[in-house]
Amino acid sequence: MATLLYRLGKTAYRRWPFFIAGWLLVIVGVGTIAGTMSKPMSDAFSIPGIPSEKAADMQKELFPGAQTGFDEASANMVVAAPKGHTLKEAKYSGAVDDLIKQMGAVPQMPKAPMLNPVTANGPGFEQTVSAMVKQGMSKPNAEAAVRGTLSKDSRVGTLQWSFDVKTVTDVKPATQDKVLDVMDQARKSGLTVEVNGSGMQKFTEPGGSSELIGIGVALIVLFLTFGALVSAGLPIITAVYGVALGTIGVTAMTAFMDIGSSTPILASMIGLAVGIDYTLFILARYRSEMEKTEDRLEAVGRAVGTAGSAVVFAGLTVLIALSALAVVGIPFLTAMGLAAAATVLIAVLVALTLLPAILGLLKSKAFGGQLRKFNPKRDADGKILNNGVRWARLVGKQPVVVGLLVLIGLGSLAIPVKDLHLALPTDSTAAASTTQRKASDLMADNFGAGREAPFLVVVDGRKVSDAAARPAAYNEVVTWAKGHEGVVDARVVGKNLQGTGAMVSITPSTGPDDTKTEDLLASLRDDQSAIESKSGTAVGVTGINAIQTDVSERLTSALPVYLAVVIGLAFILLMLVFRSILVPLTATLGFLLSVLATLGATVAVFQNGLFGLVDGQPLVSFMPIFLIGIVFGLAMDYQVFLVTRIREAHVHGATTREAVVDGFRNSARVVSAAAVIMISVFAAFMLMPDALIKSIGFALAVAVFFDAFIIRMALIPALMYLMGEKAWWLPKWLDRILPNVDVEGESLTKLQASQPKHVSDDVDEDELVRV
Incomplete structure (x- = not known):
């Protein structure tokens, strides 16, 4: 391998115009495909085989128009009167009405208007309950649900909705910003207004400023390492090129397959890391070889042959680590790993070919801009x-x-x-300064920690042949759910038009990040077969909290x-x-x-x-x-x-x-x-x-x-x-089996000994480079 890379490095150095032009053509070609054929990145979130997805599939069969926890863009807005006051006071009830009116003008909001929790629990109580009963909820459960929108002291209320979109990521940032603007207006009346939920999550890619900080530090460290401005910039240039090509390549691949929007994140992070490293190692070896020879061409060849061999095998270990993410069995993680692996492969190829080509272009200027001479003790x-x-x-x-x-x-x-x-x-683990965390804390303090950790039990009653017996079967499931330790409430929240399916909401006593909530989910699933036998139904537990728990277990296992x-x-x-x-x-x-x-x-x-x-x-x-x-x-x-x-x-x-x-x-x-x-x-x-x-x-x-x-x-x-x-x-038997890859460049020593010594044609005899 060392000999092969030695010749590759020398060829790239001598034929630098062709190699540089080739890399430019590659990025232009890939960029053209990305610009003309790329499709929007997919944000379909699915984890094949987890119990909550199986339950969600059952939900789709029984309730074709309903959104599952994977896709529903829900939001919870919490409104609170100042301490010592209640939302029932005309000033604050009117402020909530104004808030609801302004929310109606927000894009992507559902057609059904939100209800003021004070009004819903006051004169409009029976009307609200009747509407919920028509949707399949029993009257006692509907009454409990309406009362659950206003705290016992009437100081805090909730407004809940789901954005009119197919998936969570279809919620536009402009829509979220408009919601926040409406909230700011409402706060002027003295109300505390906070919001959370999947529909209000910002799908941004963190790290842009962090990468700039990293690049800035890298320039300083590289300058201290080489003592020259040009050589300090070379690893940055090649790394940025590799990351750019990798991320453009991910965009181009959307023309041929579905790729998630989170896929480029890991690719850019690891691509920048190894891109700087690989170029740094070869460039440092080049400087070391220039201590031994005045022939820059030979020095480049030996640097790529020795340090380049190490780059190849180091890159292979990274490729293994990233490609092996496929064993987790989570599609978006697999895509991220493979995209990052491709970016690492690009980084290796750039270090082996583009770097020596640039050195061929710069020649004696490769270590230009020196502020200190390399003169070690x-x-x-x-x-x-x-x-x-x-x-x-x-x-x-x-x-x-x-x-x-x-x-x-x-x-x-x-x-x-x-x-x-x-x-x-x-939301309960978000930064304390965020509206998501503030809303979560208000919900937990006034309605219980489990309010934000509900489980949804999908009940399939199609095997119950007697249609009149199905409601009783669904109630058996509710009774079964209430019998578990840590359950505050369980109720039927919907039935399909045929009466063959129901949805049961379970509210735990603990929050989404509490291990007791995870224990409750495990307990429900352990007892699942018993209630299925007793009621004659098939049940499955899903909901965003169950989905998150299942994903965590999949990752851990x-x-x-x-x-x-x-x-x-x-x-x-x-x-x-x-x-x-x-x-x-x-x-x-x-x-x-x-x-x-x-x-x-x-x-x-x-x-x-x-x-x-x-x-x-x-x-x-x-x-x-x-x-x-x-x-x-x-x-x-x-x-x-x-x-x-x-x-x-x-x-x-x-x-x-x-x-x-x-x-x-x-x-x-x-x-x-x-x-x-x-x-x-x-x-x-x-x-x-x-x-x-x-x-x-x-x-x-x-x-x-x-x-x-x-x-x-x-x-x-x-x-x-x-x-x-x-x-x-x-062991000798293993030594005979393993191929000799010659990372150390032993073959180069023999090759060099057989060649006449000479000075490269591009050396300026009056100014030999000493680096």
Whole structure:
């Protein structure tokens, strides 16, 4: 492989106009397809096989016109009079009437007008109840539902509706903004007005400003690394190009398949990360090779042949981690993983071909704009003496102590993992400053926490042959639901025209983010077969809360399988790279330790409320999957780039101890720079107000810090010192089976020895580049 990439790098350097033109044509071609043939991204949300979706399918059969919890764009507006007053006072009741009138002019609102909770519970009570009875609800249940729109002290009321759209994502941002404007007008009368619900969720892609912050930090770090403005900008340019091509490619693919609007998020995040890293590693190796030769063409070839080989295998580990998201069985997650994997593939190809082509274009200007010369200190033997060497030698003095400190330190941080509680975000866990959270708190304080965590039981009575007996069967289901611990209320809220199906709403005593609510759902499903036998019906539990719980369980159950697939395939790949069993084993075990420590720290800060940064709340269900996928790829990047330099020195005759020092001499600075850039990109997400985004940014930043600086920079060299020559042990039978991929560039040494030495034609004899 090294020889193949060596020739590719030299060809791209010599034929730079063709390669640059080729990449420009690619992005123009893909952009043309995206601009002329792309279709709107699909936001159909489905999780095949989960119980709540099966119940939702039953609901669609029995109630063809009804929307399921997957699609319904519901909203809850909470209005409250000032303390010491009630909504029944003419001033505030009139203000609510004005609010309802203005809401009627909001686009995408349903045709049926909202009812003032005071009016509905006053003179219009019987009329409202009658209308609900006509829709299939029993009179007692209808009366209870109407009374439930006004708090016992008459100070707080609710207005509920569903936007007139097919799916949640069809609600236009302009509609949501208009609702907020109407609320602002109503507040002038003295009312407290807040709103939440799926229809008021903003479908924005967080991270734009965070990525800009990350790019800014990256420029600073790259400048400190290379000491030159041009070389500092090269990784940014190539990474941005790769991300742009990847995201445009995702848009273009909508012409051929359905793709969710959330798909580009992960692609842009991971594409920017690895795009900077891969170019940085090859560019740093190019600078190192220029110390050994005056031939820039040869230096580019060797840089792409050696560091490029590491880029290929590092990229493959990331591709494995992202593509393996398909094992979770959630379509939108699979699409995100595959789109991100494609972007990573583009990043690899850009680093291997576009970067050397740009170097061919710039020639001696590649390290232009220097504000400091690269003039490192040297040992007595003439080799570079830098902080990487000093650190490696320090670890080498007490490898056992370093190893124990890492194990004890990260092991202690991992302890809170035992309290890990995963759930999807709800309005009750939103930032305290948001209207969604304020509405949720008002609902919980005045109507009970379970008001926002209802379950919907779909009852199929088609197997009950006697139509007259079906209402009694539905009432049996209601009685059964009320008999479960933690149920505040259960009632029939609708029947279809044929009388063959009913919907039963269950209100728990606890909120959507409470583990007791999850226990209630499990209890209902455990007893499901018993009520089906007794009533002769078929039942299924759905609703947004049940859907979220099922998705969380699917993600949690898929985690061990995902880990096994990712780590298993990566272990095999690392065996090919390092020709060893112990090196890949220590690499993967070190990663697991850093992930456990990261999850423990995140649980302590965001779930248990350590330091008071946020109110304690569950961690989002997909965090562990994303954390493992993204950080595993980056961790293996650092492992490959650091240890391949160690193995390269060992292959060329150095002892393991000497090889470790030499590896840190050549790679520690670059790996540190790459890690600092990634930490900055992820940590910038903590500046956003949403606690969910804060927790993800925190987890990713901490994970990269733990893995890059504690595992790769401390534990791995300590273990390498302790293992000595045994680190490279590989059974002879396995050595014969595994192909030799030559990441270290051993074949290049032989190839170079057979070629006459010369200076590249593009070298300016009066100004040889010394970088």
